[in-house]
Amino acid sequence: MIAVKKLVKRFGLKTVLRGVDFSVQPGEFVALLGPNGAGKTTFLRILAALSRPTLGEVSIAGYKLPDEAAQVRARLGVVSHLSLLYNDLTAEENLRFYARMYGVENSSARIAAVLAMIGLETRRRDLVRTYSRGMQQRLAIGRAVLHDPQIMLLDEPYTGLDQDASSMLDAALKAVAADGRTIVMTSHDLARAEELAARFDILSRGIIVASATRKQIKKNNLLSFYKQALAD
Amino acid sequence: MATKASHPNSLSKKEAAVGGYFKAISAIVWKDLRAEFRSWELISAMLVFSLLALLIFNFALELDVKTRQSVTAGVLWATFAFAGTLGLNRSMSIEKDRGCLDGLLLAPVDRSAIYFGKFFSNLAFMLIVEAIVLPVYSVLYNTNLFQPGLIAIILLGSVGYTSVGTLLAAMSVQTRTRDVLLPILLFPVAFAVLLSAVKASGGFLNGADFAEISFPINLLIVYDIIFIAISFMLFDAVVEE
Structure with a gap:
């Protein structure tokens, strides 16, 4: 459903994404985790056709970006920390x-x-x-x-929410995921990501450094997987 | 290679392109007018600024009747230009501050539809302010401005000013210094439109023959077409990262 090959994004002299390879199967819920400045939002903005890749290939639902951006946008739903x-x-x-x-x-x-x-x-x-x-x-x-939309892109959707509001958002996201949509979510909240996602990719300094499915990670062990990935 | 997925809401390409384009323009205009007529945030700011500018000009210049007639066009267009900049800035800031510009850019429509939607909204706001300012000016300066020819010139000038202003506001709103940047970018570019509008309005108010004012009027029409065409072509590049 989403295929990204050797994606590079530069803003002037600053390289934010350094050859990201990423793919998501239809119906999969992927959490994209990483520290501040890792390039998560930039990556999601490219998938949302809001930003042009400098190099590399991005294909969503069979349509290539940026040439077929309108077709891609028709199939995307985007939620960010801004409403x-x-x-x-x-x-x-x-x-x-x-x-x-x-x-x-x-x-x-x-x-x-x-x-x-x-x-x-x-x-x-x-x-x-x-x-x-x-x-x-x-x-x-x-x-x-x-x-x-067939695909949902969620960029830090829990930012600024209190506990009650986060729980309500959980329920809404679970309802969205239950419809079989493909979801990519960036988050700092490892506990929430662990509860919702089926796969976890760690983005650090503009590159995906680790990836694991829920099955590969023992319960409540996402934090150590995350720390290990960043340390490596 | 992945196959292209069909979409439940997809129409035939041509239908989607044409129908969706005009629907998007009308949706943006509807949204802007609806929000503005509820908050009066933008029009009230433009109006208060315009009326204050007129009052200041009125008391600062202290002109006799004949001289007043000769400065009317300049005072009017200076007022419209500054108030218009205020409106253009605010109109785009509303889109940017809550991420709504991204919301517009995410829609599967040609981005020039977003430009035209914002252009028509901004033009409507400017015309509303002008419609209120003209009678106030007529009273303050004892000059009848309700002449079809003058109104047509004001319309032409406003179209040119707003068309290029909407494009430049979309550009400047992405920067931290947007409040300062828009007038710096806009005034030099719109200078030709303002000059033509002042010449045409002044000539009309001073009872010049149509042959005398036809040149600035033709120039206004040409600038309107050029600015709309350039904005149509550049908007996509201006708003994309």
Whole structure:
């Protein structure tokens, strides 16, 4: 579903990604872990067709980036630590706007279904500026799945959430994953990544230094795998 | 090699391209107007600035009636240009601050649709402010500005200014010094539009023949076309990393 070969990204003289090889099978949930500055967000922005690779090949759902970016974007849902929502619109208006941008058919029914999935039907007519951070993040997930994407890219979705909001986001993400979508999530939260993902890739200094499946890592041992990967 | 996956919402390529393009433009305009008519954040700032500028010009210049007539075009366009910059900056900042620009760029539409959506919204905001400023100016300066020819010139000037302003605002908003950078980039580029607009407006208000003002008007039309065409071609490169 996602195939990346020898991906390099440079910003001026600074090389952020140094030949990343990465692949994800359909329906797989991959957690991309790594310290600050490892290049996780840059990598995800390239997968989301928001940034052009300097060198290397990126192919998503059979479409190559950056040449077939529009086809790729139609198949992607992106959630970041920023909500990508408009404060002065209601939840329903935000979803209606994005439904029109993505050409979603039967948008009213789809919006109602998404609001029910994220548990915000009763607050659908409230302005987003009145929402708590956790509610905004749930709505951000609703926005990302509105056009029924096959692939979800999650960039630090738990940033700034308290315990309750994180638990609610867990439930929303599990519902999204249960639909068989392919998911790539970057996170600092190893416990959450361990709970949700089936595979763990460690990105350090612009390169993937280790990769392991849930089966390969004994329960509650992700932390030592992570530390070992960074030490090597 | 991976096969290309079909998508439940995919339409035929041509339908998707044409229908999606205009739908995206109208969606952005709808979103911007809806949000603005709820918060009045942008228009109120532009309006207050414009009215203050007019008052300052009025009291600072203390001109007789005849001289007032001759400076009207300059005062008007200076006011519109500064207020317009304020609006363009704010309009793009709203998109950038909460990551909404990424939300727009993630949509599977040609990115020029995003440019045109923002262009039409910004033009609407500027025209609304101008529609309020004109009667205030007429009262303060005792000059009738409600003449179809002058309104057409203001429309042409606003299209040129907003078209290039939207492109440059998309560029400057990505920098830390965006508030300072936009006027620095915009004024030299839009100088030709402003000069033509001032010449055409001034000539019209001073009762010049159409033959005399046809040159700046033609120039305005040419600049409008050139700026829209250049912005259409460059927007994608400006917003992508």
